[in-house]
Amino acid sequence: MADIKFEIKETTGVLSESAKGWKKELNLxxxxxxxxxxxxRDWDSEHNKMGKGVTLSVEELRKLKEILNNMDL
Numbered sequence: 267m268a269d270i271k272f273e274i275k276e277t278t279g280v281l282s283e284s285a286k287g288w289k290k291e292l293n294l295x296x297x298x299x300x301x302x303x304x305x306x307r308d309w310d311s312e313h314n315k316m317g318k319g320v321t322l323s324v325e326e327l328r329k330l331k332e333i334l335n336n337m338d339l
Contacts, residue, residue: 272297272298274313275294275296277293278293278294288308288311289308290308291307291309292306303322304321304326304327306320307320
C-alpha cells in the first residue's frame with residue numbers, strides 16, 4: 267500500500283477525547299499535496315496515527331452546518 271502524505275494546515279477544534287488520549291478533531295488537511303479539505307477523524311497525541319474519518323469540501327461543510335442548524339437537538 268502506498269504511503270499517504272498529509273499536512274494539517276489548520277486545527278479547527280477538538281470534538282472529543284478518548285481515555286487513551288486519542289482526539290476526534292476537525293482539521294483542514296492537504297492529502298497527497300492536493301487542495302486542503304476539512305476532515306473529521308481520530309488522531310493520536312502526536313498526529314502520527316489516525317483512525318478512519320470523513321473529508322469534506324467547503325461546500326459540503328456548509329451544507330452540513332445548515333443541516334445541523336436545522337436539527338432540533
